Amino acid sequence: MATQKLYAGAKLREMRTRLTLTQKDFAAKLGVSLPYLNQMENNNRPISTTVVLALAQEFGMDVTELSTGDSERLVSDMREALADPVFDDTMPPLADLRLTASNAPALARAFIALHRTYRQTHERLASLDEALGREDARIQASPWEEVRDFFHYCDNYIDAVDRAAERFATRANDAGGIRSTAIDSLGERGIRVQFVDIDETRKYDADSKTLQLSSRTAPQTQVFQLLLQMALISQDKLLEATLDFAKFQSDEARAIAKIGLANYFAGASLMPYGAFLAAAQEYRHDLELLSNRFGASIEQVAHRLSTLQRPGAKGIPFFFVRVDQAGTITKRHSATRLQFARFGGACPLWNVHRAFETPGHFLRQLAETPDGVRYISLARDVSKSGGSFGAPVRRYAIALGCEVRHAEALVYADNLDINNASAYEPIGISCRICERKNCHQRSVPPLERRLSIDAHTRGTLPYEVT
Template sequence: MPTQKLYAGAKLREIRTRLALTQKDFAAKLGVSLPYLNQMENNNRPVSTTVVLALAQEFGLDVTELSTGDSERLVSDMREALADPIFAETVPPLADLRLTASNAPGLARAFIELHRAYRQTHERLASLDEALGREDARIQASPWEEVRDFFHYCDNYIDAMDRAAEHFAQRAEGPEGVRERALAAFTGQGIVVRYADQHALRLFDPGESTLTLSTRSSPQTQLFQMLLQLALTTQNKLLEATLDFARFQSDEARAIAKIGLANYFAGAALMPYGTFLAAAQETRHDLELLGARFGASIEQVAHRLSTLQRPGAKGIPFFFVRVDQAGTITKRHSATRLQFARFGGACPLWNVHRAFETPGHFLRQLAETPDGVRYISLARDVSKMGGSFGAPVRRYAIALGCETRHADALVYADGLDIDNAAAYEPIGISCRICERTNCHQRSVPPLERRLTIDTNLRGTLPYEVR
């Protein structure tokens, strides 16, 4: 198979700007001519092996930064936006989208933001009777989606928060050691930690300087909520600085993001980067062994594995997703080429939807996306009990996966017939942007394909995709 050429003009310009170098100086340090560098920065030429080596040797750059998933994310998000019926007659070819994502990522993000604003305006107008007369009836980006996109385009890795959490947990012996450090930090702040039979997982009273955790929740949840509050209490300056950098459009988005960053700190403190990465490699990413070792839940471990993208010390690029019983994606991240739909649910052929049928068991799946990339997908339900009789049970399913080229490092790949093409199930992102013509679970026709409708013939679908 021929080696894929690497076009990374936008990333090269970003690196040069970060180093405060002119094109002439940058070209000299890379050992190439100024015209050659200019052509690479404009994606008229691929990045050469000489340049890749020079970036690593001259600047100590993690060369995997050149092939991050930003381009794939942008292409996927643009294709989903263009699946909107308003673009039915003006859909640009996929090659144009890839050029835009590579050469003008800022323009691509602006387009995605514009479509999101249009979509929300359309939804607001559809429920105008509910919005009329309200003082806050103005059109603005959904705070939740704005925060979700912030983490999405940060590759779900926040370096400053991750390193602060790792520094906090250094030399702590397991989850009990982390818990003792957290209690000591609270004591130093004059805060008393106590437990009570309450519905709220965590209740902090700044006036009384008390943190109350629910006895109805699991020990893992109690420790996680303790660390979350610790981040809010002791890392506020770092949290606020990160939020200032993000420049959210509303106070609501900023508040949601602050909780998200505190959650990030809690997970990183419970599973410190270096220690956790080494343990993940040692156990071949066994979620149950890692959960027992770090005092974390299966979902917390899976989520943490998807964040191990520190430059110079990256783990396996995983995708991670959580869906509810309706199939709606409630958490999503991918460090792989597989990207998720921004709106709605995931492909119905994906094993994450079947996890609800087998509670307490892991489901393994070999899957292939329309671009020919093959993945190992691991799915499991993560039901969360209410803690008392009659309390509602929150039911979710999670999926964690990676490309099959990492199979040797994954215990869940053992025994799977990875070399057998027939063992792979065809999955996609969403029906509107999936190009498969013979999917028996298709809900709507694919974008960029014409249909044939024969009133005298009814196959699996009421139309034939050309």
């Protein structure tokens, strides 16, 4: 099989800029000519093995960064945007989209943002009668989507916050436990922590400096909420500096992101990077063993596994997603080539939807996407009790997966017939951009293809994709 050529001009330019080197000086350090470097930075030539080795030896670069990053996400997001009916059948070739993502990522992001604004405008116009007469009726980016995209394009890894959480976890381990250390940390600031019977999961009163945590919730939830509140108070400067860097467009987005960063700190404190990565490798990513080891929930463990993207110490590239009973994606991240639909639900053939049928059990699936990449996917329900009779139960399902080439590192791949092509179920991303012609679960035709309709013949679909 021919080796895939590596084009990463944008990454190369980014690194040179970060090192404040001219093209001439950078070329000299890499041992290549100036014209050759210029061609690589503009993706006219692939990055050679010699250059890859020089990057690692001369600059200590994690060369896996060259083949990862925003490109695949940008291509996926552009394809989904271009599948919007407003573009009719003007879908550019995939090669053009990849060139745009590699050579002009800022332009690609601007296009995606423009399409997102168009969609939001369209949706607001559809319900204009509700907005008439309101003084605050205005068109702006959805704060929730803006925050989601921030974490999405950070690879769901925030280095400064992650390392601060790891330092706290080390101190807590030396002091006798993370729960007591967090309580002591708040106590040093005059804050009392109470575990009481309340409806809210967590409630902090700044005036009385009292933090109340619900005694109805699971111990893992109590500790997580304790760490979250501690992060909001003790790590405020760090969180605010990170938010300044993100440059959110609205106060609402900034407020949502701050909670997201505090959640990140809490998870990274419970499962500090180095110790968690080592344990994940030792346990072959067994979620239950990791849950018991770190006192975290199954969902928290799965989410944490998807954040192990620290340069120089990366874990397996996982995708992680959470869906509700309607199939709507409520959390998503992917460090793999599989990218989730930004709008709507996930592919109905994916095992995450079946997890609601078998509560308390892990479902395994071998799946193949239209681009020929094969994955192993793990799904499980994570329904959350309201804590009392009659209280609403929040029902979700999560999926965690990676490319099948990492199967040996996963306990969940044991006894699966990974070498049998027929064992892989065909899944897609979104019906509008999925190229499968005979999917029995297809809801709408693919916009990139023409249709042939015969009123006298009915196959799997009421039309034929040509």
